Amino acid sequence: MPASTSVKLNTGAEMPTLGLGTWKSAPGEVDKAVEVALKNGYRHIDTAAAYGNETEVGHGIKASGIKREDIFLVTKLNNTDHRIPAEALENSLKALDTPYLDLWLMHWPAPRTADGKADREHNWLDTWKAMEAIYKAHPEKVRAIGVSNVSIDFFEPLLKQATVIPAVNQVELHPSCYQEELVAFCRERGIVVTAYSPLGSDASPLLTNAVVERIAKKHSVGPANILLSVQANRPGVTVLGKSVTPSRIISNNKIVDLTEEEVKELREIEQTAPFRVCTPWWTHWGDLGFPDLKGKEPAN
Secondary structure, eight states: OOOOSEEEOTTSOEEESEEEEOTTOOTTTHHHHHHHHHHTTOOEEEOOGGGTOHHHHHHHHHHHTOOGGGOEEEEEEOGGGTTOHHHHHHHHHHHHTOSOBSEEEESOSOOBOTTSOBOTTSOHHHHHHHHHHHHHHOTTTBSOEEEESOOHHHHHHHHHHOSSOOSEEEEEOBTTBOOHHHHHHHHHTTOEEEEESTTOSTTOGGGGOHHHHHHHHHHTSOHHHHHHHHHHTSTTEEEEEOOSOHHHHHHHOOOOOOOHHHHHHHHTHHHHSOOOSSOGGGGGTTSTTOOOOTTTSOOO
């Protein structure tokens, strides 16, 4: 199917397909990146408490001059805030200088103590219950809730108890980590998937992959556009481009329609050159007695 420009959430809201991600955006750069993105057509901005840049993201939104109601704003509950989600939400709203979030995600199903150690006494499913309660009690502050880095194994116990089905699951997706089984699982349940690291992150071999380069040349765009587009061509998937360079932010805002054969070729990259930026260590957090993985998890 052709690339989408927006995807409807299970709340009925429209989520713009292409967003600007802000992971690893350095202080002093992210505010300008957000401003440039919004002034050049982006309407979906993604951040997280763990990124430490919510305040700058808020500054960029204000500097853009774009009305808040025209922006789809996403942030995430930090691992160290699983026991205090209501307080964490207020902190994020204050930092972003916004009265509400369009989407609030649980960043990882992995509670941590304040000093960063695994919080073995707290069940992440209880965190979801608390997020559900906040969402129901304060729709003026949170318009949708969802999760991030959640595998099928983790979804099964979550969906058994959930009174609110997550609107979104944000995970790593790119041609070397296609995760079609997880995407299909979410699609069947009306859960939108947001792709992070769609280019394969820093120094990605995907940007010089022969298949990607050939398809990019055919469409007269750069390899990054094809890597973003392959996600936008998947039903029920949104995608985050990430850059602080104005020219790249602007050039990335070009999604193309890919043929079925092109999508097939791009998907097959996973068979010949599989890799993932965020190793799935977190799928074992539900086990009793799991090891302390402090420092081993990625930030996104």
